[in-house]
Amino acid sequence: MKKGIVATLFAAAVRCAVTGISLNLDDDASIKSAASTIAYGLMKYYTGNNTGDVPGNLPDPYYWWEAGGMFGTLVDYWAFSGDKTYNNQTIQAIVHQAADSRDFMPTNQTRAEGNDDQGFWVMTAMSAAENKFPDPPADQAQYLGLVQSVFAQYVSRWEEHDCGGGMRWQIFPFNNGFDYKNSISNGCFFNIAARLARYTGNTTYSDWASKIFEWEEKAGLIQKNYSIFDGTWIETGGGCPRTNPTRWSYNAGVFLHGAAAMYNHSGSDLWKGRTDGILDMALKTFARPDKVVWEQHCEASAMCNLNEQSYKGYFLRWLAATSKLAPHTAGTIRPFVRASAEAAIKACSGTGSPGMPPFRGKEGTACGFTWTANETAFDGITGVGEQMNALSAVMCNLLDGAAGPVTNSTGGTSNRNPGGGGGTTDHDPTAETPIVAGDRVGAGFVTAIVLCSLIAAALFVMR
Ligand SMILES: *[C@@H]1O[C@H](CO)[C@@H](O)[C@H](O)[C@H]1NC(C)=O
Numbered sequence: 028m029k030k031g032i033v034a035t036l037f038a039a040a041v042r043c044a045v046t047g048i049s050l051n052l053d054d055d056a057s058i059k060s061a062a063s064t065i066a067y068g069l070m071k072y073y074t075g076n077n078t079g080d081v082p083g084n085l086p087d088p089y090y091w092w093e094a095g096g097m098f099g100t101l102v103d104y105w106a107f108s109g110d111k112t113y114n115n116q117t118i119q120a121i122v123h124q125a126a127d128s129r130d131f132m133p134t135n136q137t138r139a140e141g142n143d144d145q146g147f148w149v150m151t152a153m154s155a156a157e158n159k160f161p162d163p164p165a166d167q168a169q170y171l172g173l174v175q176s177v178f179a180q181y182v183s184r185w186e187e188h189d190c191g192g193g194m195r196w197q198i199f200p201f202n203n204g205f206d207y208k209n210s211i212s213n214g215c216f217f218n219i220a221a222r223l224a225r226y227t228g229n230t231t232y233s234d235w236a237s238k239i240f241e242w243e244e245k246a247g248l249i250q251k252n253y254s255i256f257d258g259t260w261i262e263t264g265g266g267c268p269r270t271n272p273t274r275w276s277y278n279a280g281v282f283l284h285g286a287a288a289m290y291n292h293s294g295s296d297l298w299k300g301r302t303d304g305i306l307d308m309a310l311k312t313f314a315r316p317d318k319v320v321w322e323q324h325c326e327a328s329a330m331c332n333l334n335e336q337s338y339k340g341y342f343l344r345w346l347a348a349t350s351k352l353a354p355h356t357a358g359t360i361r362p363f364v365r366a367s368a369e370a371a372i373k374a375c376s377g378t379g380s381p382g383m384p385p386f387r388g389k390e391g392t393a394c395g396f397t398w399t400a401n402e403t404a405f406d407g408i409t410g411v412g413e414q415m416n417a418l419s420a421v422m423c424n425l426l427d428g429a430a431g432p433v434t435n436s437t438g439g440t441s442n443r444n445p446g447g448g449g450g451t452t453d454h455d456p457t458a459e460t461p462i463v464a465g466d467r468v469g470a471g472f473v474t475a476i477v478l479c480s481l482i483a484a485a486l487f488v489m490r
Pocket residue numbers: 076077078115116119
């Protein structure tokens with residue numbers, strides 16, 4: 028009996044030893060191969076094109092917005108690597124979740140939908156337009172038109188009477204957070220306004236980008252040193268004296284990328300200063316001294332919730348996009364992307380996490396959350412966010428060879444539809460079927476289990 032257990036443990040230990048993904052950052056073929064292994068593990072979580080399932084949705088416990096972020100990651104994955112494997116699923120997901128209203132307000136989601144949730148999908152559509160991702164069939168929603176429709180909705184949700192401007196976090200009064208104006212919602216608005224300005228050359232968009240940025244500063248959400256705070260509460264009477272100073276990498280990233288787009292568009296010193304200022308503060312805040320990116324607010328204490336576990340992946344993609352739009356930043360950014368990939372790949376050596384959807388990628392390649400540069404370190408926290416983070420870290424090392432984002436005068440072909448789709452009026456969500464996949468914050472925190480160490484310890488004891 029005991030001998031049997033030892034043999035089993037020994038076999039497991041051997042498996043542990045041969046797990047992981049090899050990566051040579053000086054060889055594009057190696058980067059692509061590592062990225063494709065991680066992407067494969069990521070898409071094994073996706074159930075949206077199983078028979079009877081809904082295209083674009085991730086299974087419980089992942090929220091709808093994260094699926095939007097995932098398809099954006101896949102658009103970039105294709106743009107960087109040329110791997111078309113997931114393109115059809117991505118097109119199908121975008122078109123389905125854009126819904127018949129063509130504005131990323133699908134009836135199944137609207138009741139719980141916030142401006143930031145809609146924002147992660149619409150930024151994916153913008154990336155598709157800028158990268159010339161294959162277009163949906165002509166009778167379906169088109170990327171640029173989708174972005175212009177959501178832009179129009181965002182404009183209609185801007186309110187001067189509270190906090191002197193800004194959009195609320197929530198779209199509908201019955202959702203928690205309707206009394207909060209936050210940086211990520213306004214950051215999504217800013218990000219698409221800046222990119223639409225660059226893509227179309229239309230000054231309506233650049234005027235809005237300036238207005239949103241200046242409001243963020245006035246509201247104390249973008250500090251003089253370019254630290255970006257999470258949000259501000261609307262108090263009785265409409266004043267907003269109380270800010271939430273928590274700093275998240277996604278807030279820094281979404282504004283950094285938008286500022287770089289405005290700089291690229293305008294060439295102005297003003298936007299160069301903003302880009303450089305945000306970049307400098309973001310790298311100080313969201314990377315360790317060894318240049319490995321981390322979610323400083325919660326990562327050290329292993330307290331990041333399911334949503335927060337995915338932020339640093341978007342941050343890395345926004346860094347990469349910034350280095351394309353503001354080429355003078357590339358030399359600064361590259362070492363951070365490199366160090367992050369080197370550390371991330373060492374964490375892609377695990378199995379799944381108990382209590383979470385099982386990892387079905389290549390055995391022994393599940394990516395953990397925390398990246399440490401100096402050892403093989405799988406922390407046992409796995410899932411869609413962790414796969415996306417590692418994929419982003421690795422694939423962004425292909426950015427020197429990737430084409431930059433286009434505009435409508437440099438090859439962009441996505442159809443225009445200003446003010447089209449859902450236009451400026453919001454749907455009445457009370458008329459729609461409620462769904463339950465609301466924001467259950469904190470659902471995903473999983474205690475770390477280092478399986479290989481446990482096996483090693485057990486073997487040691489038994490010996
Ligand atoms: C999933 O999507 C891919 C790409 O569009 C397609 O080839 C495949 O048949 C789909 N699977 C199912 C079960 O629909």
